[in-house]
């Protein structure tokens with residue numbers, strides 16, 4: 001617009017446009033729920049509107065898997081991570097079952113301890129993941145048993161998952177699942193829930209089976225909760241389909257997940273949503289200071305779905321809002 005190049009008219013025009021934007025934008029009612037915390041609500045809404053303006057063609061979603069796309073608890077019971085799904089007597093013996101539980105009880109409290117820095121946690125995370133992977137290799141896990149152990153497990157995707165996965169697929173928005181869990185297991189969870197769509201990309205710890213289908217190693221660089229920055233950078237060039245999509249909706253449950261978008265070249269708008277599932281009071285402050293939106297003990301995909309609806313079909317989002 002030529003008018004912008006006349007200096008004296010520039011500021012008033014921008015001001016009028018900003019006021020017009022403030023007056024015409026609809027409030028996102030769902031963000032006022034008690035379980036939703038935000039450091040700066042206006043920034044969140046402005047980012048969503050900027051993403052809406054750019055449309056689904058500019059969007060990509062990057063999400064963690066365990067306890068982000070899957071539920072943390074159901075009917076008061078903790079649900080398993082992809083590693084813990086493998087802790088099944090069909091795959092490993094009694095001693096290893098005990099050992100895996102001991103490792104979980106030792107290292108999970110360190111993983112979520114708000115008084116420890118990332119640097120202090122790092123060596124413990126490497127030890128936890130390495131010991132469990134070695135134990136799984138020793139147990140000679142069989143590839144053909146994975147589908148059954150996933151079926152027998154209590155793992156569940158969050159309520160509203162189908163809307164989330166289907167909406168992204170329908171609008172051809174790439175979904176990058178970036179997980180420090182076990183890739184083969186997470187793929188099976190997604191497949192058994194019938195949402196393994198072609199827009200899905202996965203970065204995770206994948207098992208390497210020998211020609212008889214027995215686990216012999218894990219492939220590639222070890223991914224744990226606090227090295228996602230390095231892993232994201234090393235995969236950046238490989239994920240060509242995600243290039244040219246400068247707007248990112250990032251979902252995670254750990255502060256380490258905030259680094260998952262490091263590999264996005266020329267990012268314009270990044271909106272981060274953190275599920276705070278455990279040790280809520282102790283970790284609330286650090287989560288609010290780090291994520292744009294924090295969801296407290298919310299086992300649903302409601303908020304990510306509302307955000308997506310505003311970006312991919314704004315007319316639907318405002319109709320839903322008017323009805324309420």
Ligand SMILES: Nc1ccn([C@@H]2O[C@H](COP(=O)(O)O)[C@@H](O)[C@H]2O)c(=O)n1
Pocket residue numbers: 064065066067081082083084104108111128129132178179180181224225254
């Ligand atoms: N032996 C292990 C190691 C890790 N975990 C948990 O899995 C989570 C990692 O997966 P993301 O999809 O969240 O990246 C991590 O947060 C650990 O708590 C485990 O259960 N057992």
